Amino acid sequence: MKNYNKFASYLYVLPAFLLVFFLLLIPMFQNIYYSFFQWDGISQPIFNGLNNYIQLFKDSNFLTSFLNTILWVVFTLLFPVFGGLLIAVFLRGIKFSDFFKSIFYIPITISFVATGIIWNYMYSRQIGVLNTILGLFGVDKISWLTSVPLNTFSLLITWTWQQLGVNMVLFLMGLTSIPVEQTEAASIEGANRWQVFIYVTFPMLRPITTVVIAMATANSFKVFDLIYVMTRGGPYRSSETLAVTMFRESFTMSNMGYGASISVVLSIIVVAISVIYLRSMLKKDLLYY
Amino acid sequence: MGVIRKTIIYIFLILLILAWLLPIFSIVQAAIKSPAEFNSTSFFQFPTRIAIVENFKMAIKQWKLHEFFLNSLIYSITGGVITIIAASMAGFSLIRLKPKFNFPLFLIIYSGTLFPFQMYLIPLYRIFNQIGLYDTKTGMILVYSALCIPFSLFVYRGFYTTIPKEIEDAALIDGCNSFQLYLRIFLPQSIAPTAVVALFQMSWIWNDLLFGMVLTRTDNARPVMVSLASMSGVSGGIIPYIMAGVIFTSLPTIILFILLRRYFISGMVLSMAGE
Numbered sequence: 001m002k003n004y005n006k007f008a009s010y011l012y013v014l015p016a017f018l019l020v021f022f023l024l025l026i027p028m029f030q031n032i033y034y035s036f037f038q039w040d041g042i043s044q045p046i047f048n049g050l051n052n053y054i055q056l057f058k059d060s061n062f063l064t065s066f067l068n069t070i071l072w073v074v075f076t077l078l079f080p081v082f083g084g085l086l087i088a089v090f091l092r093g094i095k096f097s098d099f100f101k102s103i104f105y106i107p108i109t110i111s112f113v114a115t116g117i118i119w120n121y122m123y124s125r126q127i128g129v130l131n132t133i134l135g136l137f138g139v140d141k142i143s144w145l146t147s148v149p150l151n152t153f154s155l156l157i158t159w160t161w162q163q164l165g166v167n168m169v170l171f172l173m174g175l176t177s178i179p180v181e182q183t184e185a186a187s188i189e190g191a192n193r194w195q196v197f198i199y200v201t202f203p204m205l206r207p208i209t210t211v212v213i214a215m216a217t218a219n220s221f222k223v224f225d226l227i228y229v230m231t232r233g234g235p236y237r238s239s240e241t242l243a244v245t246m247f248r249e250s251f252t253m254s255n256m257g258y259g260a261s262i263s264v265v266l267s268i269i270v271v272a273i274s275v276i277y278l279r280s281m282l283k284k285d286l287l288y289y
Numbered sequence: 290m291g292v293i294r295k296t297i298i299y300i301f302l303i304l305l306i307l308a309w310l311l312p313i314f315s316i317v318q319a320a321i322k323s324p325a326e327f328n329s330t331s332f333f334q335f336p337t338r339i340a341i342v343e344n345f346k347m348a349i350k351q352w353k354l355h356e357f358f359l360n361s362l363i364y365s366i367t368g369g370v371i372t373i374i375a376a377s378m379a380g381f382s383l384i385r386l387k388p389k390f391n392f393p394l395f396l397i398i399y400s401g402t403l404f405p406f407q408m409y410l411i412p413l414y415r416i417f418n419q420i421g422l423y424d425t426k427t428g429m430i431l432v433y434s435a436l437c438i439p440f441s442l443f444v445y446r447g448f449y450t451t452i453p454k455e456i457e458d459a460a461l462i463d464g465c466n467s468f469q470l471y472l473r474i475f476l477p478q479s480i481a482p483t484a485v486v487a488l489f490q491m492s493w494i495w496n497d498l499l500f501g502m503v504l505t506r507t508d509n510a511r512p513v514m515v516s517l518a519s520m521s522g523v524s525g526g527i528i529p530y531i532m533a534g535v536i537f538t539s540l541p542t543i544i545l546f547i548l549l550r551r552y553f554i555s556g557m558v559l560s561m562a563g564e
Contacts, residue, residue: 006388008386008468009387009388009467010388012381012467012471013379013383015374015375015379016375016398017394017397017398019431019435019438020398020439022435023432023435023436024439025401026412027412027413027416028409028412030412030415031409031411034411041411041414087302087305090301090302091302094302100306103306103309106309106313108546109539109542109543111495111514111538111539112496113498113514113518114535114539117517117518117531118315118532118535119312121532122312127528129311132333133332166557169553169557170557173554173558221405222405222406224406225496228518229498246407247499250410259411260411262407263407263410266405267404267405267408270403270404271403274403
């Protein structure tokens with residue numbers, strides 16, 4: 001075995017390392033540093049200790065945003081994730097399942113911005129498609145995006161429309177990897193469909209379920225584009241989540257130090273969730289797929 | 290029992306499919322109608338004349354979409370190519386040349402996937418303003434490449450562990466140096482990981498809104514999604530033009546997805562493992 005030039009082996013890594021080091025790692029530490037300052041982005045930053053973080057818990061806008069974020073997480077687990085599992089189970093062994101699958105795929109190929117604009121039209125009070133259709137049944141015009149708390153739920157319906165396909169695909173992958181003998185054996189022993197699902201299928205899906213839940217949770221903490229395009233976080237900051245509040249405080253209201261502290265809180269949560277599923281990854285559960 | 294159960298499932302699925310198709314149907318219909326016809330007819334009336342080409346033209350003319358389209362095309366292609374070269378070289382070295390500290394080096398670069406983007410925005414905004422990269426194409430390409438490299442490195446590194454050692458040994462007997470080994474043996478075999486990176490990272494760059502809003506200001510550097518987002522203001526705007534704009538700006542990612550759909554599943558598995 002020939003020894004390659006030791007120095008050269010580092011040269012190959014250098015471009016990737018430099019880009020990540022200067023554009024991601026250093027900014028990340030700077031951001032933590034800024035979170036201890038009061039700073040408008042222009043004048044000299046003033047050291048502020050932990051005051052930004054203390055302020056967060058007194059700020060009703062932040063608390064609304066935090067509550068909305070939790071709502072996003074819970075709803076994401078209920079609809080795009082559990083719904084995705086349900087549809088994956090239904091699609092197994094059904095005719096035209098490839099056709100059904102491809103329909104749920106469509107929204108994956110378009111951006112959050114495009115999705116937001118499409119649904120702005122769907123939800124529009126005067127000319128919107130939903131109000132037009134509901135009007136046929138005599139339903140009064142609904143303010144989907146401007147009445148609180150309906151606006152957050154309207155956003156979540158759009159989110160489900162876009163995200164369900166991804167989770168469905170992942171669960172289908174998990175389901176096809178379960179050996180047929182297992183479920184057949186359970187049926188022969190007299191288990192009904194429901195029992196087979198609860199006692200055989202679901203436990204075998206557990207590794208993939210863990211990962212899907214962790215990924216969906218982390219993603220729902222990061223949502224920005226959809227909310228920004230559809231409601232700008234409004235009206236009166238009622239539909240903001242942490243990512244939107246961070247952007248608004250930093251770049252609309254020029255509270256950069258305060259914005260930095262929100263992003264640190266958001267990061268702590270996201271990293272904590274990621275660690276949970278990185279640990280399950282380390283157990284090599286996923287190697288079965 | 291079986292028949293009833295099947296019927297219920299079919300009805301449920303068909304209703305859901307209709308709900309999923311409704312937005313798609315709505316934008317296509319709105320993009321086909323001329324603004325005059327869109328305002329005078331209801332949702333349930335089909336268009337009498339296909340005006341989609343005029344709507345495309347107006348969307349491009351009024352919002353200069355083609356300029357932003359070109360900007361994002363440059364970002365996706367250049368950013369994608371830089372990512373592919375930098376990540377495949379690094380992956381090759383970490384797996385096959387095994388420098389000292391290869392695993393810590395991997396972890397350092399890979400940690401770039403762990404944090405939400407909000408963590409980088411304020412410092413990047415400040416640094417870019419100080420060194421003159423704010424509102425430039427160069428700055429955007431650098432940021433997009435840096436953001437794409439960590440996940441891409443994970444993909445290439447994982448793939449290179451599967452290339453059999455014998456191929457490498459044969460190349461060594463032929464007297465290859467390490468760069469020839471990378472260029473002639475490893476890179477040509479990297480079709481699958483490169484497809485995954487192209488599909489996921491290039492379409493991510495295309496779809497980005499956040500960094501475009503924070504790091505650019507003028508038409509010279511604005512990416513397409515920022516201009517698309519500005520089309521739908523509070524005032525509403527002219528729906529047929531907006532929907533034509535949505536279709537126009539979504540074409541690249543839809544085409545990319547259709548071309549590389551074989552790699553979608555493997556990419557999803559990797560991004561679950563690699564996020």
